[in-house]
Amino acid sequence: MLKLPVRLPENVAGRFYVDSRCVDCEVCRDIAPDNFKRIAARRYVIVFKQPVNPEQESLCREALECCPVEAIRHEEP
């Protein structure tokens, strides 16, 4: 049975988040290290801080577009 991706529980509340498709590469952390961090024990990455200025917003959107497995999601408010 197909498993649907779910929002990882360690994500901070807010518009950007990582879902269970994450394959623990380094792309998003390289692009937006102020917002994404690795949970080593789980071998995935989460959003630990939502963007708080236009630069971080732009970098988070860039990370979303560059994620190789489309695991970064964004919900419009």
Ligand code: SF4
């Ligand atoms: S770019 Fe995507 S797959 Fe890679 S660590 Fe970030 S969320 Fe996970």
